[in-house]
Amino acid sequence: MINAELQAVTREADATWVIPSEDEWYKSAYHKNDGVTGNYFDYPTSSDDPPGYIGDGGSITNPDPGNYATYDGDGGVNGLGSPYYRTEVGEHENSASPYGTFDQGGNVRERNESILYLLSRGLCGGTFFYDDALLHAASRCDDNPEYDGGGIGFRVAEVPEPATIALLGLGGVAVLGRKRR
Numbered sequence: 001m002i003n004a005e006l007q008a009v010t011r012e013a014d015a016t017w018v019i020p021s022e023d024e025w026y027k028s029a030y031h032k033n034d035g036v037t038g039n040y041f042d043y044p045t046s047s048d049d050p051p052g053y054i055g056d057g058g059s060i061t062n063p064d065p066g067n068y069a070t071y072d073g074d075g076g077v078n079g080l081g082s083p084y085y086r087t088e089v090g091e092h093e094n095s096a097s098p099y100g101t102f103d104q105g106g107n108v109r110e111r112n113e114s115i116l117y118l119l120s121r122g123l124c125g126g127t128f129f130y131d132d133a134l135l136h137a138a139s140r141c142d143d144n145p146e147y148d149g150g151g152i153g154f155r156v157a158e159v160p161e162p163a164t165i166a167l168l169g170l171g172g173v174a175v176l177g178r179k180r181r
Helices: 022-030 162-180
Strands: 109-116 120-124 141-143 152-154
Touching: 022 109, 022 120, 109 141
Parallel strands: 109 152
Antiparallel strands: 109 120, 120 141
16 A cells, blocks of 8 residues: 555645656656747657667767667667666766756656656656667656665756746846847
8 A cells, every 4th residue: 555645745835956747857858948838859868769778889988979868778688787777867968858957768767746546656757677668758657656666766856946037037138128229
């Protein structure tokens, strides 16, 4: 039985650091960041093509020619093996999402704060031991929040202070005002 206390965890209104909601996680991974609401990539490496993986031309010493993720793309034949099951954040430096996030495809599935299917929490992204199907934008799943395994982790996001957002807005207004003159 799932612990009801884990399901009761919600974001504080004045939180500075959070586990992203499913929508926040999804947008940071797949949205093209081009000002158009409905524009999304298929993969979190800023691409509509399945990402490459270590073993298909990349290597641990030269892992990222672009559009790369940490996953086992060939069922363990050439892909990830010990000790390279997971990589450090930013290992694929040429494969960031349009928002500058790294490794939202591959490495581990990441918990989000969404409650799905009664008592389970959402999971996003793929893991190092699956193929590229789990990296696709359409892939979503959920799990018992009490489960702890080597293929599940989480991402922490910072919530900008309201003052920071206001200053950015004032800066934008000043730039627009200057352009009109």
